[in-house]
Amino acid sequence: MAGPMKIRAxxxxxxxxxxxxxxxxxxxxxxxxxxxxxxxxxFIQTVTVKLNGRTxxxxxxxxxxxxxxxxxxxxxxxxxxxxxEVAWExxxxxxxxxxxxxx
Amino acid sequence: MDKFRRALxxxxxxxxxxxxxxxxxxxxxxxGASSAAEALKGIGASGAAPSKEIVIEAPEIAENGxxxxxEITSKLPGTSSIAVVVDKxxxxxxxxxxxxxxxxxxxxxxxxxxxxxxxxxIAQAGGRSYVATKEIKVTIGGCGG
Numbered sequence: 001m002a003g004p005m006k007i008r009a010x011x012x013x014x015x016x017x018x019x020x021x022x023x024x025x026x027x028x029x030x031x032x033x034x035x036x037x038x039x040x041x042x043f044i045q046t047v048t049v050k051l052n053g054r055t056x057x058x059x060x061x062x063x064x065x066x067x068x069x070x071x072x073x074x075x076x077x078x079x080x081x082x083x084x085e086v087a088w089e090x091x092x093x094x095x096x097x098x099x100x101x102x103x
Numbered sequence: 104m105d106k107f108r109r110a111l112x113x114x115x116x117x118x119x120x121x122x123x124x125x126x127x128x129x130x131x132x133x134x135g136a137s138s139a140a141e142a143l144k145g146i147g148a149s150g151a152a153p154s155k156e157i158v159i160e161a162p163e164i165a166e167n168g169x170x171x172x173x174e175i176t177s178k179l180p181g182t183s184s185i186a187v188v189v190d191k192x193x194x195x196x197x198x199x200x201x202x203x204x205x206x207x208x209x210x211x212x213x214x215x216x217x218x219x220x221x222x223x224x225i226a227q228a229g230g231r232s233y234v235a236t237k238e239i240k241v242t243i244g245g246c247g248g
Contacts (some may be wrong), residue, residue, distance in 0.1 A: 004153075046129060058204070059199065060200075062194055064189060071210065073207075
């Protein structure tokens with residue numbers, strides 16, 4: 001099942017590095033469970049990164065991303081205290097998001 | 104008749120509103136493609152020109168195909184998106200990231216690889232597509248779970 005996210009945003013040298021972890025099984029729809037039944041497709045489809053409420057990265061991903069996805073993104077500028085938000089939506093319509101202040 | 108008109112107007116209005124939805128529609132055609140060529144076509148990147156300005160940092164040999172770290176930077180001016188395609192995966196397109204004002208065309212992610220394969224990174228800049236390729240050898244496949 002999908003679970004909590006973790007985020008870290010650090011400013012250095014005029015850039016802000018964002019590292020985010022999502023808890024999600026990212027099922028490919030090709031794996032079989034111990035009873036030999038196919039585990040249905042279950043994966044994150046969209047990932048968005050916002051800085052102070054404005055979208056800066058708009059990503060679409062497939063089941064080809066590893067389980068419990070970890071992404072790094074980089075944005076120009078970003079001052080201490082700026083608000084970074086990362087959100088995802090999966091193929092079942094489930095969503096999750098996390099917010100952090102730039103450190 | 105009035106009811107029909109109202110329904111029709113509703114459909115039109117929905118269509119107009121769609122581009123402003125919080126999430127852009129997932130590119131079903133490109134992600135559902137079972138060959139790299141089809142995937143490239145799906146993201147409008149057929150005939151991408153090779154470029155050395157796209158830097159791919161990834162292991163030559165991945166011990167575990169379930170988690171292959173790939174770091175991508177595009178030095179092409181005006182890069183608007185980066186896409187990752189693993190040629191030999193059942194569905195080659197792994198992801199496409201659009202970079203808007205304020206973002207650096209950089210992304211690091213972990214991908215699954217079923218077997219040794221060419222990994223293509225496509226960057227779109229100034230309305231044109233560019234590609235860089237790197238072969239990653241996989242000793243244990245990552246699609247069986």
